[in-house]
Amino acid sequence: MYERYAGLIFDMDGTILDTEPTHLIAWRDVLGRYGMRFDEHAMAALNGSPTWRIAQAVIELNQATLDPHQLAREKTDAVKAILLDTVRPLPLIDVVKEWHGRRPMAVGTGSESAMAEALLTHLGLRQYFTAVVAADHVAQHKPAPDTFLLCAELMDVPAQQCVVFEDADFGIQAAKSAGMDVVDVRLL
CATH class of the missing domain: 3.40.50.1000 (HAD superfamily/HAD-like)
Known part of the structure; x- marks a missing residue:
């Protein structure tokens, strides 16, 4: 073919x-620490983007003042903790x-x-x-x-x-x- x-x-x-379900679990974990929320459909529209860009969109949605690169690192660390097993x-x-x-x-x-x-x-x-x-x-x-x-x-x-x-x-x-x-x- x-x-x-x-x-x-x-x-x-x-x-x-x-990997999608694991990424969503990691986002929920990290964002929950900050009391932030996200829309799964809006996040799915950003698939293919680097993690920091998704973090930036979530920060804007929640009108937060976090560093998107730091939030992305936290999410990546959360993913690493569970990804290889899932x-x-x-x-x-x-x-x-x-x-x-x-x-x-x-x-x-x-x-x-x-x-x-x-x-x-x-x-x-x-x-x-x-x-x-x-x-x-x-x-x-x-x-x-x-x-x-x-x-x-x-x-x-x-x-x-x-x-x-x-x-x-x-x-x-x-x-x-x-x-x-x-x-x-x-x-x-």
Whole structure:
């Protein structure tokens, strides 16, 4: 099905790994400490964004005066405490395994690199990917194309010959801006 592509790029959270429930638990825990609330649907609209950007939106919603980077670090720490024990691969991982060794593949994620590397390694999936490009590897995050363009560069594949698998509107926009085809995994 993907023979015409020279490289395959996968978003991580919600695309190849079922991390969403764990992220919500961590947000509830951290925000509860400050008496803040969040709208799950509004937060889902920010999927693919770096954690600090989501923290900034939550802070604005609650009219708080917290540092979004500090709040993001607290949330990341909360996730790390529970994530490795709770995350499981999603069915799309079968595509990764099927194409391993046949095409270069990369992960392009809005998560921080330490988290992405730890999860992929813990689940025995890291060896499938030529590169992992995370939020701390690019200056402009999804919906900007930088994440996916760097994936293509590290795979040594022209952007126009890549397909991106995504579950978030920001990521789909980023893939299209990069000149790549995109598979919206929510429709699979």
